[in-house]
Amino acid sequence: MDVRIDELDRKILKALQSDASRSLDDIAKEVGSSKTPVWNRIRKLREAGVVGQHTVMLDAEALGFEACFFVLIRTSEHEAEWQAKFLKALMDHDEVQEAHRLAGDIDYILKVRVKNARAYDEFYQALISEVRVYNVTALLSMEEIKSTVALPL
Structure with missing residues (x-):
């Protein structure tokens, strides 16, 4: 599935990469948007396969x-x-x-x-x-x- 990624998507992806456990409110505030559009974009990115499973990084x-x-x-x-x-x-x-x-x-x-x-x-x-x-x-x-x-x- 081909998906277009704009600047807001990139900001959201960067925020998720740094810490996906943060609240949607925190991510929306960081990227300069509101909660609903950010949630819709994350859902779109998941459906497109850009965002995969969420895991926890353990200290080996x-x-x-x-x-x-x-x-x-x-x-x-x-x-x-x-x-x-x-x-x-x-x-x-x-x-x-x-x-x-x-x-x-x-x-x-x-x-x-x-x-x-x-x-x-x-x-x-x-x-x-x-x-x-x-x-x-x-x-x-x-x-x-x-x-x-x-x-x-």
Whole structure:
């Protein structure tokens, strides 16, 4: 569905990205409009698929998930059956926060959040027992410098 986004829509989207839990009154005040038009625009943006589900951002380290690994995967298998098995393995492991299929020398990159190196090894052992991969390289993030889901509107 194609939707036109004007300046007020952009302001509303920016406000929602910064904190979607705020009241409709607060968002309307911030964007310089009244409540009803803002609600109608949010509804329109949801129906168009521009605005998705609302979730809460949790602090991984505060919950004991202190290790973040970026896992580079190369595979020599590209058949539909292997891909379905690999996709299922990724979906079945909550440790996998992101997964991307890449162009270039590396086939996939995963963002894996775990409590520690031992927990990563358990994840790794489980993954390679479920699906065959040619090469796996794990990179430990020493420091998260920037992390955002906000789009540059």
